[in-house]
Amino acid sequence: MATLSKRRRGNGWLSRREYALKLRCETWGVPYSKVSRAKVFNRDGWVCQLCGQPIDRVIRFPKPLSKSLDHIVPLSHGPGTPGHVESNCQAAHFGCNASKGNRV
Template identity: 45%
Template sequence: MQPLDYRRGRSGRPLARAKARLKREGSNVCWSCGKPIDLSLDVRHPMSWTLDHATPLSRGGDPLDPSNHREAHRRCNSIRGNRADVTWPKQATSRAW
């Protein structure tokens, strides 16, 4: 078995094209929080647009499969990390009633 290269698919022309297509044709609404994404924000801004993978690359997700792509705020994507089983939105209360 070949070792997994986490960098595979994170850069390069095919992924750049997929990002541009999703940014242009997508709804520009964050899949996790449901709020609109402002495309004019700098890429380093926490509420800027980013490509999120439904199945994280570190868990074997295909970096170039369009069905694995979702739009998210940078912050929402970072909070999720590489967990694939996160359900959104989170509960509004801190207790399980």
């Protein structure tokens, strides 16, 4: 059975998560570039940028305290916004990110 996941490295294929994100960017008309999640979390010191509490690396989705990548300016704000680029991403807890919604 074929899978939608494109996990090969080095040939331009995207993971399922990145492919879905790229489609969202195209839908909202905002720029997309590959962002290293590890680089963003290390840059932010594994601290939630919304609540200021540390992010536990072991807790997994869908727990509220699991790690999540938050867009500072949401993609749904449409053209003219930064889009999915490293400077528009920050580390957050899944629960904090979900409660933020599409607000700035």
